[in-house]
Amino acid sequence: MKKIYIMIMALAMTFILNGCASPDYSQYYKLSPEHLQVRQVQTRIYETNDEEQLLTASTHVLQDLGYIVEKTDFDLGFLTCYKDREAIEADQVVGRFLVALLAGVDIGNDVAQRIKVTLVISSIKDNPNKKVVRVSFVRAVTNTHNVTRYELILEPAIYQDFFNKLSQSVFLTAEKI
Template sequence: MRKPIVAALAAASVLLAGCEQGIPPEALAISQVSVEKRQLQTRYFETEDESLLLNASVAVLQDLGFTLEESETDLGVLLATKDRDATEAGQIAGAILLGVLTGVYVPTDRNQKIRVSVVTRPLDDGRGRTAVRATFQRLVWDTQGNLSKIEGLNEPELYQGFFEKLAQSVFLEAQEI
């Protein structure tokens, strides 16, 4: 009768000892890759007017062919998408070759949706600035209608182009042009 009680007490003490250690500090550390992505995706504007930034962002996204899907201006969030063809000649050629050699049908990418989210956040730095973070993502469906890829788009040129257009749009919005 004592053996099960002793075993239960031993197990409980091991569990409690593990709880005392808590979360290791490295689990909460931000990786260098995450810091670099955040720097790529974020720009700072010398205004506290989030609605100005959001309106300018909508104008830029629409100029780039995106359709506004969701907008929570009170929270400083926009979500927009655009549909594109995802067909790649090399992928199709490979699928045909594999089909001829093995007799197996290989689905290929057909459609993609480019999704962008824009989030504004006022900074408490005493300088009246607002951070704007944009993230681009690509979702791809194959010829069978299955979602085959979800990937972040991290090309610096994409973000540089977006933020240059946004800076121009903010200037035009501020000047009411």
């Protein structure tokens, strides 16, 4: 009886001490191979020392694109905004119907999405007359089962369109047009 008690205690101590071991977090800090490409698409450098003007121009461009501003911090050079849209697609509805018909399972389909934009402006350490603008677009898609998934939008055309409009806005603002 005493041997069983000692074995149970030893086993319990093993589990307790194993739970105190430090997990390996190094895998969480590894960047994917395409990370640099994504960053290049999301980032542009502007020849200006007026961070406030750049943030104001960014706000105007996003509002013109239909986004609602959530938060702006001129001291930090930070802006967040969002736009709500429908996410219903005909091919997804047909696919849902076929799966329900053949398998008898309702997989749900996307019904709503919120596109969130985060924009950060920072200075280049060696050159105060240049500002770095980094913007990211993220979709939060909700389906008929009220399950939400998040996707980073990586389509270069969206970023290119934003930066083209921002460049025009910065030029017009600088020329007071």
